[in-house]
Amino acid sequence: MSPQASHSRPAETLVGKDIGNGWTIVSLIKRSPSATGGKFSVGYEAQHSDGRKGFLKAIDLTEVLQAPDTMKAMQAISEAYNFEVTICKQCKELKNVVSIFEHGEFSTGHGFPGIDKVFYLLFESADGDLREILDREHRHDDLIWKLRTLRNVAAGLGQLHASGITHQDLKPSNILGFSENLFKLGDLGCSSAATIIGPRDRVRIPGDTGYAPIELFYSGHKQSFFDRCAADLYLLGSLIFFHFGATSAKSALIAARRRIPHEITNIFDLDLPHWQQAFAYSLDELSESMGATNIPLPVANGLIELLSELCEPNPARRGSRKRIAAKPDQRLLLRRYESKLLHLERLAWTLQ
């Protein structure tokens, strides 16, 4: 019996399949479910005849048909698929966002006609995600590499925002490494666009709850494109916590808040002072933890200053403090953070 025969879903039986345009599916990748397709999607490694490698995300309808409300599930999966295709096409030219090679559908021959269909998205393949590369290449003490990844992420987010798209699910597993100097943002399944209605637009917390900014946990929070950009800035700051504190911004905030005797009211404006206080404590803890490493003090201070702007718990004050009063619509521009990170990278070069 071939390995494929033991699988029951069409999307799980694709190893060795030629999907046209020179692409062949090589192997199955055990990948955590992401927002798009969620439990309905399966990841594969694909290879082109010219040697290029790709990551294929395959979706079939068998699980959808078993969902309690089939029509609703069908609508949700098709909306998610079409949205991701549209967004990925829009981002194809962006340097720091993972490009899509192909998308389409084919029949596998497994199951009833129609149900055997598999819809796929084929992306450029990466060396691994941020955490994998960090472990594999032992980069835990490589300050310059860390700052470079952050700069790449800031650049990627800036490119997305300039295209009218917000990512909303920025986390280490969604940052993909392509070379030592190039990192791109992957998985736009949770993203929102300024001009296209997306499936996650109605969801209060579009990305992973373990990383999402605190304001999203309160009902009544505004969900404009600008607010979503502010959430992206928070997630960028969260990566600083990941690199230099081995945690996330939200985790650091929750850990600091555990010490504050305050009952959450579920009214954001009333709780905000306590979140701001917890944030102040978490910044101090991170700074203390960085002090125990070999990170030069000016770089550590620069990172704390960046964080205080990026992860500010009040979304109305997040971003550049100088621009809050003068040009509030420009306070979330990521170019500033990209250049600040570049400056810190150079500073680290000089001081190390």
Add this chain to the structure above:
Amino acid sequence: MNASNIDHVPRIFLPRWIPTNVGTISKDTRTSLAAELQDTFESHFSDWKKEQSLSSAEALVAYAISTERPFDSSIACAAKFVIENAPTSLSAKHSKELLEGASPLADTTIYHKIASTRRIARKYPFSALVWSDLAYYHCLTGNRKSARAAAIASDHVSSGAPSEVLPFSRCMVHLDEPEHALRSTRASLKLNPTPAVISTEMAICQILDTSTKHYHNAIKLIASKNITPQEDAKLRASIATEFVNSGSDRKAKKIISGIQINPDENTLAQLVWLSGVLGLELNPASAGLKEANEAIARAAYQERDYALCLKATEGWCAFQPFSVTAISFGSYVAGFLTDDHERSLKLLQQGQIVGAESFTIWNNSAFDYSKLDRLKEAERALQMASRCAITDEDRDVLNATTGLYLIRKGSAASGEALYRQSIKNFMSRKDLRSASIASLMCAEELSRVGNSDAATLLQEANKLAEEGKHPRILEAVQMIRKKISKGFD
């Protein structure tokens, strides 16, 4: 002579001021997560199971904390791994907290707390609560200038939320700037008319002897029933205090009768005070509140159980260490009513720092030092008290205390003269209570040096206390009489 104003002046029931980083872990009632939300805990967990690496352990611990998952053995295992392999990281610190519970900064000194809070405020100067904490610590060290600067910084970055305004207004009242506190409180009430802030506004108005602007808002909030029972109790107690101050005891009784739940400890203390004024029965111990020290102290004082009163007052002073009222009251009970000058001085030593500009603190210190024959310290305390004395009453009290000091120093005639002068002044103002206390103190000292005028003064004190209907002073007269008959050690 020892002085305290608790007998005849109502205390102003401002909110409690507790620094926010030394409390207990809060019970979390965060918004529950809906099914549609993305949660990748299982993925982090399987990564950790599979890889058993440091980064997967760190990722699991961070995720567990951020999603506030209940503590279990699988997370504990990852947390231990992080502590062992990266002991200095932030993740290891969080792991320790996860395993051992969050550790407040209880064992550090006040100066460490000031240093760390100042450092935090420098890194992120936009948290009003961090500035309030800094102001609190400065108040505890008696650095009023720095406390004021921190409080003003807190006001500058404040959004007007009640949690920011309440500590600020408490601090400004402590720093003798109630007008500033009132401005800030009223500005906050325009944004958030919450019961706690309304009660504070009423209390500050009582200090400033002006009318509250939020009486009708308080009545409306009570009628709306959109507030919690604790908030309802707080508002009712504040309104009742307003009624009592304006002489409407019947209305006060009526509004208090509507309280249906055990209030918080501050409201309970206010209710105990009100029940004393209105002649109601209230047992604060039955409320079962851990920190109801002020309420217990007041109730014990009303029932003349001074040992319990002093113990509870010490608890009150520990809970609200910057409170000059608590310290003055404690020193009065210890120094005058229980004759325990060592205990009184223990409280007053904190008072000398936090209430360095309080006449009562320095006067009571001079009294206790003199009684213990620590005359050098008494002299210094008298100098400080004379700087802080503002009113004629203060100066007469100070004269009496100076009389005590002089008698102890060996100048009995000069001391007696000062005592008699102050008694005369008290009598001219018809302050029989103070006159009887001064007579009593003078009698005790004169009998100590074998002066025959002591018996006459004691009788005079008894007569004045009877005339003024001061049963506590009558008890003190009896106590001194017994002491004299037994002879001094």
